[in-house]
């Protein structure tokens with residue numbers, strides 16, 4: 001198929017008026033039309049997410065506290081006129097043709113095709129589709145563009161084919177798609193957040209039972225997310241190593257997962273580095289549970305600051321640039337607290353700041369942080 005080239009899209013949150021948004025929507029449908037020579041049958045979206053507290057706890061059966069961000073991924077889906085799947089990404093300006101018998105597609109097609117395959121695994125018959133994806137979620141910055149793509153794709157297929165899937169099932173299938181087809185051994189945090197969170201609440205989630213609650217933000221506060229500009233280079237190998245250390249710590253403590261320990265003193269019986277890893281997970285779970293009691297913005301900020309110190313000193317997943325950015329955030333007036341967010345070793349930092357002050361605070365912080373070495377950028381705020 002002759003796929004036209006598109007210009008690069010701006011990955012900032014949309015601040016368009018309703019009529020401008022409708023124009024954009026019409027243009028996107030036009031893009032689908034241009035590319036696939038037919039109108040899409042359905043449109044579906046899912047947001048990116050940022051985790052506010054509860055880092056590296058999801059694969060320990062623990063507690064997390066994400067919120068959705070304003071940026072979204074949208075898919076337009078229709079039936080393919082032939083026996084292959086056709087996918088096009090506006091951001092990557094890439095397309096992929098995939099045979100329904102393909103076992104391991106490459107690139108972004110893995111995420112979309114993975115969703116199709118996991119639906120087939122549970123007994124659904126999925127016809128060949130045309131899928132056009134466009135997104136304002138920054139890709140590869142730790143705001144879960146991958147889970148947003150999976151959840152949007154699964155929502156799209158649910159609408160197109162009238163599939164009987166609830167939002168939790170969609171999250172579980174998205175996680176399976178990522179594990180099996182993108183080879184990322186992720187927990188359920190990202191997909192649950194993209195499937196069940198909204199931008200007006202924090203989503204408290206017990207990753208073992210999937211019990212959850214939407215909680216209001218601390219009064220008078222909002223979120224800022226700043227990319228450190230440092231790529232998450234060591235993230236994969238270190239993530240696997242931390243997972244293995246946590247499993248070993250749980251085994252030595254005689255529990256199924258570190259989530260089953262609530263007293264940080266218990267970690268002291270282990271030798272390093274397991275002692276430090278377990279101490280982070282136990283304290284981090286306790287910090288998330290503390291929020292359930294209802295905390296002020298100041299108290300929430302303290303929990304975020306303690307979380308960063310624990311990720312830096314006990315879990316050892318920070319790097320100098322993240323520490324510097326967090327330090328600047330924590331010392332900027334109007335900031336209640338800040339921490340690295342995501343797996344670490346680069347990526348973004350999240351801060352809780354005074355309501356209405358996010359944009360100005362992000363500008364001030366970047367003025368301090370950016371120099372010859374650092375190119376940070378505001379992702380949310």
Ligand code: ADP
Pocket residue numbers: 073089090091092107108109111133134135138139140141142143144145146147149
């Ligand atoms: P993130 O933190 O953004 O989830 P990941 O490395 O987990 O980072 O996922 C990024 C990958 O997800 C991209 O390399 C791409 O394969 C896929 N992806 C996400 N969003 C899109 C999109 N809009 N178009 C195409 N692929 C996407």
Ligand code: MG
Pocket residue numbers: 144145146147190
């Ligand atoms: Mg991801």
